[in-house]
Amino acid sequence: MNELINQAQAALLSGDLSRARGHLAQVIQQEPLNVLAWLMLSEVVHEPERQRECLQRVLTLEPQNQTAQKRLAALDQPTTVTQAAQPPTPLKLRQPQPIIAPQTPTSATMPPISIISIGLVLLVLLVIAIVVLRGLPETASEQSRVVEGVLLLVSYIRFF
Known part of the structure; x- marks a missing residue:
């Protein structure tokens, strides 16, 4: 599954939104609770209503997700003529990296x-x-x- 996410991220970075949508659709079909896939999907769909649906799904799964909160707030702001002509600002994604093991617990989570x-x-x-x-x-x-x-x-x- 992580390989599909990495492929979608690479496609998004290269500007191939159609291929990115395809990879993300596969991830979401197999893992409907994958927050990262929903967040990335909000970047590759063009319709504001579909973006809103993706971002609301992210917030349903992870209510404190600041990226989704900011993007949703930006979608809800009234748009001017110059803003309407511009595509949404994409997330600044890093190059695909292998998944790493979870971090060690902090003192707040230690018994x-x-x-x-x-x-x-x-x-x-x-x-x-x-x-x-x-x-x-x-x-x-x-x-x-x-x-x-x-x-x-x-x-x-x-x-x-």
């Missing part, structure tokens, strides 16, 4: 346990840095206390 684990790791690193900066304790009992504290923190981290 609280992961955040706690990261905090504990940072705490252990801080303790180690303090020990290194202050120097190792001279007596064996002080050294063992520091090592026990670090091991205790490590055991907490393993728990999470």
Whole structure:
């Protein structure tokens, strides 16, 4: 399916709107919930009503899609004679690129346990840095206390 999207994007960039429409029609037929295909289709149809239908479909699937919101707002503005003669401004598309894996989760989407684990790791690193900066304790009992504290923190981290 991504290959058809890439082919449609290449056709759109080369100005072959008919071929782009054909590829996008295939994608939408197989994946009617494909937001990118609907958005691209709004670029290759000429009739404002068809563009509006495509953009409304995008907003139904993805209500926060800013590109579709802006394009729909532009379609709803009254047109002057000079604007009516001009075709709609196409999306600025990048060259087709392979699909990449999803990004790693951000702190907003990470579970609280992961955040706690990261905090504990940072705490252990801080303790180690303090020990290194202050120097190792001279007596064996002080050294063992520091090592026990670090091991205790490590055991907490393993728990999470």
